[in-house]
Amino acid sequence: MDVRMLQRCGLLAPCVSGSSGWCRAGKSAGNIGTRAGPDVLWFLYATDSPPDEQRVRLEYTACTYRGFRPWFACPSCRRRAAVLYMRSGRFRCLRCARVAYASQSEGDIGRSLRKQEKAEARMRRKGIHRATFDRLVSTIVECEERRERAASAFLARM
Numbered sequence: 546m547d548v549r550m551l552q553r554c555g556l557l558a559p560c561v562s563g564s565s566g567w568c569r570a571g572k573s574a575g576n577i578g579t580r581a582g583p584d585v586l587w588f589l590y591a592t593d594s595p596p597d598e599q600r601v602r603l604e605y606t607a608c609t610y611r612g613f614r615p616w617f618a619c620p621s622c623r624r625r626a627a628v629l630y631m632r633s634g635r636f637r638c639l640r641c642a643r644v645a646y647a648s649q650s651e652g653d654i655g656r657s658l659r660k661q662e663k664a665e666a667r668m669r670r671k672g673i674h675r676a677t678f679d680r681l682v683s684t685i686v687e688c689e690e691r692r693e694r695a696a697s698a699f700l701a702r703m
């Protein structure tokens with residue numbers, strides 16, 4: 546969400562509301578509404594999860610030719626940001642979004658590592674059925690693929 550785009554569309558003026566939607570694979574994946582107040586902007590969004598709202602403070606700095614330049618104050622760290630990113634259902638600046646994404650993928654990676662360790666421990670037991678062995682092998686392969694995907698998605702975003 547780019548504060549300059551919102552300004553160009555006149556959506557930062559107090560009492561103005563707007564909305565836009567986005568698509569994933571040709572289907573509507575969610576929509577977002579904004580409502581501006583003095584020095585504040587509310588995001589009202591509906592994605593896969595129940596509708597939610599988030600209040601973001603606006604700051605203005607003087608600029609030489611065009612009066613005032615708007616900024617978002619990041620809801621997490623309060624630093625000024627021109628663009629906020631949606632991550633784990635909240636808007637944050639790029640820096641905070643990266644941190645949130647990293648801990649989220651670390652969670653995924655940790656979970657799949659523990660699952661794999663358990664499967665490997667079971668495979669080392671004696672007298673294990675062939676079918677169980679095959680199932681454990683596919684669990685391990687799946688865990689490895691999941692971590693691979695999490696790591697490459699994370700790198701792509703960095």
Ligand SMILES: [Zn+2]
Nearest residue numbers: 619622638641
């Ligand atoms: Zn931040």
